[in-house]
Amino acid sequence: MGRTLAEKVWEQHVVRRAEGEPDLLYIDLHLVHEVTSPQAFDGLRMAGRGVRRPDLTIATEDHNVPTVLGPITDPVSKTQVETLRKNCAEFGVRLHPMGDAGQGVVHIIGPQFGLTQPGMTIVCGDSHTSTHGAFGAIAFGIGTSEVEHVLATQTLPAYRPKTMAIEVSGELPVGVTAKDLILAIIAKIGTGGGQGYIVEYRGEAIRKLSMEGRMTVCNMSIEAGARAGLIAPDETTFAYLKGRPHAPAGERWDAAVAYWKSLATDEDAVFDTVVEIDASTLTPFVTWGTNPGQGAPLGGAVPAPEETGDPAAARRALEYMDLTPGTPLREIQVDTVFVGSCTNGRLEDLRAAAEVLRGRRVVTRTLIVPGSMLVKLQAEQEGLHEVFKAAGAEWREAGCSMCLGMNPDTLAPGERSASTSNRNFEGRQGKGGRTHLVSPAVAAATAVTGKLTAPADLAQEI
Amino acid sequence: MEAFTTHTGRAVPLRRSNVDTDQIIPAVWLKQVSRTGFEKGLFSAWREDPEFILNQPAYQGASILVSGPDFGTGSSREHAVWALQQYGFRVVIAERFGDIFRNNATKMGLLPVVLPAGTVEALQTAAEADPELEVTVDLGERQVRWGGESAGFEIDDYTRWRLMEGLDDIGLTLRNADDIAAYENGRQPWLPTTV
Numbered sequence: 001m002g003r004t005l006a007e008k009v010w011e012q013h014v015v016r017r018a019e020g021e022p023d024l025l026y027i028d029l030h031l032v033h034e035v036t037s038p039q040a041f042d043g044l045r046m047a048g049r050g051v052r053r054p055d056l057t058i059a060t061e062d063h064n065v066p067t068v069l070g071p072i073t074d075p076v077s078k079t080q081v082e083t084l085r086k087n088c089a090e091f092g093v094r095l096h097p098m099g100d101a102g103q104g105v106v107h108i109i110g111p112q113f114g115l116t117q118p119g120m121t122i123v124c125g126d127s128h129t130s131t132h133g134a135f136g137a138i139a140f141g142i143g144t145s146e147v148e149h150v151l152a153t154q155t156l157p158a159y160r161p162k163t164m165a166i167e168v169s170g171e172l173p174v175g176v177t178a179k180d181l182i183l184a185i186i187a188k189i190g191t192g193g194g195q196g197y198i199v200e201y202r203g204e205a206i207r208k209l210s211m212e213g214r215m216t217v218c219n220m221s222i223e224a225g226a227r228a229g230l231i232a233p234d235e236t237t238f239a240y241l242k243g244r245p246h247a248p249a250g251e252r253w254d255a256a257v258a259y260w261k262s263l264a265t266d267e268d269a270v271f272d273t274v275v276e277i278d279a280s281t282l283t284p285f286v287t288w289g290t291n292p293g294q295g296a297p298l299g300g301a302v303p304a305p306e307e308t309g310d311p312a313a314a315r316r317a318l319e320y321m322d323l324t325p326g327t328p329l330r331e332i333q334v335d336t337v338f339v340g341s342c343t344n345g346r347l348e349d350l351r352a353a354a355e356v357l358r359g360r361r362v363v364t365r366t367l368i369v370p371g372s373m374l375v376k377l378q379a380e381q382e383g384l385h386e387v388f389k390a391a392g393a394e395w396r397e398a399g400c401s402m403c404l405g406m407n408p409d410t411l412a413p414g415e416r417s418a419s420t421s422n423r424n425f426e427g428r429q430g431k432g433g434r435t436h437l438v439s440p441a442v443a444a445a446t447a448v449t450g451k452l453t454a455p456a457d458l459a460q461e462i
Numbered sequence: 463m464e465a466f467t468t469h470t471g472r473a474v475p476l477r478r479s480n481v482d483t484d485q486i487i488p489a490v491w492l493k494q495v496s497r498t499g500f501e502k503g504l505f506s507a508w509r510e511d512p513e514f515i516l517n518q519p520a521y522q523g524a525s526i527l528v529s530g531p532d533f534g535t536g537s538s539r540e541h542a543v544w545a546l547q548q549y550g551f552r553v554v555i556a557e558r559f560g561d562i563f564r565n566n567a568t569k570m571g572l573l574p575v576v577l578p579a580g581t582v583e584a585l586q587t588a589a590e591a592d593p594e595l596e597v598t599v600d601l602g603e604r605q606v607r608w609g610g611e612s613a614g615f616e617i618d619d620y621t622r623w624r625l626m627e628g629l630d631d632i633g634l635t636l637r638n639a640d641d642i643a644a645y646e647n648g649r650q651p652w653l654p655t656t657v
Contacts, residue, residue, distance in 0.1 A: 016638050024638060028649075035492050055655040080493050114654065127536065143565060143569065145566060153639075155635055157635065192558050195558060196561065222562075225532070227561050253652070255652060256652040313478070423482075425484040425485065
């Protein structure tokens with residue numbers, strides 16, 4: 001019987017297999033940031049252990065960093081970032097600190113450097129590590145105990161998850177993006193639907209996505225509960241990788257491409273579960289509740305709790321969100337718009353927002369935060385920052401920003417956002433803040449009207 | 463890791479689904495670089511409500527949390543496990559757990575117990591009727607017992623053994639250092655390094 005992409009990559013990384021034990025899996029790349037690593041480095045020190053493969057490890061500062069120029073003023077954040085610097089110096093780990101041209105959100109810089117490649121195993125003390133699956137890698141988030149384990153051994157003991165295929169047939173209609181697709185998938189299978197699975201996204205609509213769109217889809221696999229999400233590498237993948245600083249070159253490139261092509265799921269392979277979605281029926285999608293599965297098409301209305309799969313949770317969510325069933329989603333007023341994060345902080349996302357904002361003015365506080373310093377540079381070379389500034393939006397430095405309340409970019413209690421990030425949990429963007437997850441295009445259109453809006457709605461107004 | 467064999471304690475019913483790790487410990491608490499002091503952050507936003515179950519005097523000192531489904535979804539933060547343990551919990555019971563949370567819990571000796579929805583509901587109802595109810599979680603027997611009732615749960619043999627012995631995973635893996643070195647010699651030549 002044939003094997004799936006996930007099975008092939010997994011088998012290639014089994015260091016040791018024994019009856020009744022989890023596989024010992026080799027890790028090709030370990031990404032590190034300041035929040036989930038200090039206690040792991042402490043553990044190494046206490047046990048007198050070193051980092052086994054600093055040459056397969058890379059660190060950046062992202063969660064705590066302010067996105068306006070200047071030093072970190074919060075003393076606790078400052079200590080955490082300084083601790084990472086000390087640890088990286090002591091253990092010989094490459095670090096891209098604030099202000100460095102290579103700095104950025106951990107899941108943006110890996111692909112950008114060409115460090116994320118097909119067929120690899122990639123981990124990070126961060127649940128959105130699933131992003132890297134867009135290249136056909138098995139990439140997943142781990143906790144701090146496992147971070148310490150990988151630092152010390154470059155391996156992890158793990159049971160191979162089950163396999164799920166999400167078959168996305170048809171084409172995404174004009175104006176419907178990768179973000180709308182993944183929000184619709186999560187609403188369909190639920191926040192626990194992917195638990196225990198590695199999801200492979202397949203089908204015509206997936207093949208037609210750019211690498212950046214694929215990263216957006218894989219990024220939110222965790223929001224459906226999946227251990228990881230991945231997409232078979234193809235010509236789009238190879239074209240993205242070729243020439244990047246850490247991509248193979250010359251004969252090695254040819255050998256690598258030949259191997260990468262062999263990774264695709266065999267025709268006779270069988271998945272444990274198959275989910276089917278028709279992309280051509282999708283429209284812009286937004287969330288109304290406090291978990292990423294509580295979403296609906298923008299053309300719809302706030303549901304009545306009884307209409308949902310979990311009425312008690314919906315009731316609590318509507319109370320927290322201060323929403324009334326039956327209210328058209330397009331009538332929801334927001335105070336702040338955030339474009340950025342590891343979900344939607346890449347160049348194409350900024351282009352999509354700029355296209356909507358060109359020649360228009362925002363009526364809300366609007367933060368545009370590039371995912372890395374390189375994304376910032378590229379956007380500025382294209383003049384996107386001028387479009388944002390002319391529209392009245394704030395053009396910021398790279399970081400996690402308003403995706404989570406660990407840095408100065410937060411919502412005030414009761415404040416409502418349209419956000420291109422990945423989580424609408426209670427208080428995620430600041431205590432008492434209310435989050436609607438949206439695509440970059442919807443975020444930009446919302447900034448123009450002050451209500452949840454699709455770009456197509458704006459076109460009609462002109 | 464603290465070994466886990468059998469634990470008897472009182473249970474707190476948390477009737478909420480999708481208790482994500484941002485609720486268990488909000489991000490503002492993650493700035494600490496130590497491993498201690500996280501009990502203050504446990505459910506810190508929800509604890510501001512005097513009606514919240516953990517604020518009720520009857521449940522003070524309880525050590526078994528009985529939650530709705532999809533407990534520990536979202537962020538990978540192991541701080542969620544530390545906060546639960548440092549507050550005094552030894553066991554969390556739910557119908558489903560977030561994968562990363564469950565992994566983190568078993569690395570630290572906090573036992574995640576999966577029971578069917580109906581059994582979770584029965585246990586919650588029993589703990590609401592009698593907050594003094596004693597619940598025993600027996601890892602050796604893979605069984606939860608309370609007030610004359612009992613329910614079996616599944617956990618793989620390896621994780622059960624590691625928890626019962628309180629073993630350090632890194633120490634176990636380093637016994638296989640030769641296998642790791644052998645694997646490293648055969649890695650594909652084009653794989654990237656960060657140097």
